Amino acid sequence: MEIMRLIVTGTVGAGKSTFIRSVSEIEVVDTDTRATDETALLKQKTTVAFDFGRLQFGPDMALHLYGTPGQSRFDFMWDILICKGHAYILLIAAHRPREFRQARKILNFMKERVQIPMIIGLTHTDCPGAWSEEDVYLSIGYIDKEQRPPMIKVNPTQRESVAEAVITLVQRLMESCAV
Amino acid sequence: MSITGNFADFSLPELLQFLDQGKKTGLLQIEFSPEAAGNSTKHTHYIWLHQGRLMAAADRLDQQGLTLMIAQRGWISERVISRITQISSCFVNTPLGLCLKSQGLLQPEQLKLLFHSQVLRPICALFQAQDGLFKFEPTLALPLGEMTGLSMCASEVILISLRALRDWRTLEEKLPDPTSGLSSLIGKQLPMQLNAQEWQVWEFVNGQVSLEQIANQLGISVKTIQQIAFRLIVIGLAEEHFMVANLPTPMMEEPISESTFTGSVPEPTQRSNVSQSFLKNLVGFLRTKAA
Numbered sequence: 239m240e241i242m243r244l245i246v247t248g249t250v251g252a253g254k255s256t257f258i259r260s261v262s263e264i265e266v267v268d269t270d271t272r273a274t275d276e277t278a279l280l281k282q283k284t285t286v287a288f289d290f291g292r293l294q295f296g297p298d299m300a301l302h303l304y305g306t307p308g309q310s311r312f313d314f315m316w317d318i319l320i321c322k323g324h325a326y327i328l329l330i331a332a333h334r335p336r337e338f339r340q341a342r343k344i345l346n347f348m349k350e351r352v353q354i355p356m357i358i359g360l361t362h363t364d365c366p367g368a369w370s371e372e373d374v375y376l377s378i379g380y381i382d383k384e385q386r387p388p389m390i391k392v393n394p395t396q397r398e399s400v401a402e403a404v405i406t407l408v409q410r411l412m413e414s415c416a417v
Numbered sequence: 418m419s420i421t422g423n424f425a426d427f428s429l430p431e432l433l434q435f436l437d438q439g440k441k442t443g444l445l446q447i448e449f450s451p452e453a454a455g456n457s458t459k460h461t462h463y464i465w466l467h468q469g470r471l472m473a474a475a476d477r478l479d480q481q482g483l484t485l486m487i488a489q490r491g492w493i494s495e496r497v498i499s500r501i502t503q504i505s506s507c508f509v510n511t512p513l514g515l516c517l518k519s520q521g522l523l524q525p526e527q528l529k530l531l532f533h534s535q536v537l538r539p540i541c542a543l544f545q546a547q548d549g550l551f552k553f554e555p556t557l558a559l560p561l562g563e564m565t566g567l568s569m570c571a572s573e574v575i576l577i578s579l580r581a582l583r584d585w586r587t588l589e590e591k592l593p594d595p596t597s598g599l600s601s602l603i604g605k606q607l608p609m610q611l612n613a614q615e616w617q618v619w620e621f622v623n624g625q626v627s628l629e630q631i632a633n634q635l636g637i638s639v640k641t642i643q644q645i646a647f648r649l650i651v652i653g654l655a656e657e658h659f660m661v662a663n664l665p666t667p668m669m670e671e672p673i674s675e676s677t678f679t680g681s682v683p684e685p686t687q688r689s690n691v692s693q694s695f696l697k698n699l700v701g702f703l704r705t706k707a708a
Contacts, residue, residue: 240691240692240695241691242691242695242696242699293702295698295699295702296698296702299695299698299699301699312659324691335426335427336425336426336427338427339431339591343657343659346600346656346657346658346659347659350600350624350658350659367421367422369420370418372439373418373420373435373439376435376438376439377427377431377435379656381438381439397706397707398706398707398708399707401703401704401706401707402703402707404703405700405703405707408696408699408700408703409700411691411696412693412696412697412700415690415691415693415696
């Protein structure tokens, strides 16, 4: 079975779970797992949670989608997920400037850990107070226009929109594999 | 396109950094409700920027703020300033401060003092304000009557104002985590002058040492180190660097609640390359979904 693992990360309320749900062929799994090592001895119940979705498109081909944990702190679970991912999409809610700083933190964390193709998915662009694409780029630290990753508007509730976003990301991956 | 928000969402230092990095030109309007302003009327501040540089600030739009400041200091009367602006041709396209300087009525040092009082001091006070609403409107029109002719890039204003800040409560939640480190965003050449403590922290900007450890090594409180780190971050010199604790990676075991699952979640295995044919098939399949 050939599998591509796509990481869906982003800020609070940007639509990570909805994004995965819109394209997954299975009911999205919200995991809630216990640690079984020494950590468990120190802390009876170490809870980590992430979303999982799957899209099988051939007898031996599947896309797996992993949503990063909801909590703001980066922990081992982030490492587990992103170190195995082939590409990732960072979802940012355009109408929540409060979260831009967190988006920047996520970007830094990802850049430190992995060098894999990525795109930015801008959600809630039609909400009042939504910032423009250019301003969101700036606020998350992409000043040089030449160094920016692609940013696309995405509506996580619409399967077509999510599919378009995933296509864009897969195409980025194709380009990077071709190099 | 105008940008709106409030300080709870986007603090003023972050906003100024954004305007600086975007080389924005326009009018930043900051509004406080009567409750927040501590009086019965709404209080509004205006800050003019050109290419990310702060040109002037006032709490009025009639271009009389600078004139009043000069008159209150007893340097030139309002009547004289009014007369000069009427008869002098230089005021047509020159900031009031420079115009008065060219007439020999103000000295360079006086202009510096005016800029400090007009821009730096109020902005430092605004950093402590809560519940402010802001609106940035791009506009090329600059208020010559409010301008000293001096300007400062927003990053410098942020640095100076944050150094002077005593009450950090409004920025508390913006401070980097004590367990994080710092990594540099610039080359060897620092674009601005750091003070002694900032230099000490800058020595540790290598992504290897947490703020807690820096505090220990320097014998400075963690809170102070966080504040210095925030300064370095918000002026674009450094970035927060996250250090995941070196805990042993836990094994996944069976989910706690089986009922919530429709299937088991595969733990991501080692990343292996995906073939071009796989990716082409995936794109083809997704196109049917996107259609």
